[in-house]
Amino acid sequence: MKRERPGPPGKLRIVAGNLRGSKISVPDRPGLRPTPDRVRETLFNWLAPIIEGARCLDLFAGTGALGIEAISRGAAFCTFVESDRALARSIEENLARLKVENARVVALDAAAVLGGTPQPFDLVFLDPPFGADLWNETARRLDSGWLAPGASIYVESPADAELALPPSWHPHRDGQAGAVRFSLYRRAAADPLS
Secondary structure (H helix, E strand, C coil), X not given: CCCCCCCXXXXXXXXXXXXXXXXXXXXXXXXXXXXXXXXXXXXXXXXCCCCCCCEEEEECCCCCHHHHHHHHCCCCEEEEECXXXXXXXXXXXXXXXXXXXXXXXXXXXXXXXXXXXXXXXXXXXXXXXXXXXXXXXXXXXHCCCCEEEEEEEEEEEECCCCXXXXXXXXXXXXXXXXXXXXXXXXXXXXXXXX
């Protein structure tokens, strides 16, 4: 018999950086699946050499834990994109309570944001709702001006998902936690001869 996965916790803690130990509220929303502490810790160990001063984009932000962790560890700025207005409001409240000013919350659908004028980011978190199958289309849109040269892209997906990511995204690190695969890609810089 398959067990129901428990709902999200009421609070998540920031693992490291100047906000270390701070708690962020996690609203009870359908389909919300916060990235576990252990996975976040592994991811940010991978990102340690590049996080300082990075401009980040947290797409499908949910709780905002990935972007807030990035800011805690020295990212220069983070844009949080979350279409669920209650979740977007919760991110704004957490940022205000933690006195984080180098952030912006956009309460829109990721596709609508990526359909706008591109702004290059150094680090993008791509963790859409697992039931929506948005990885490939979102990756294609990101690859059209939203990624700075050499940008890093974190992708969280079901372990058995078949992803067709842009050829310019090169696998850098990956891991698995239960039925979830988490991977870090680096976007190749454009070939100056092409």
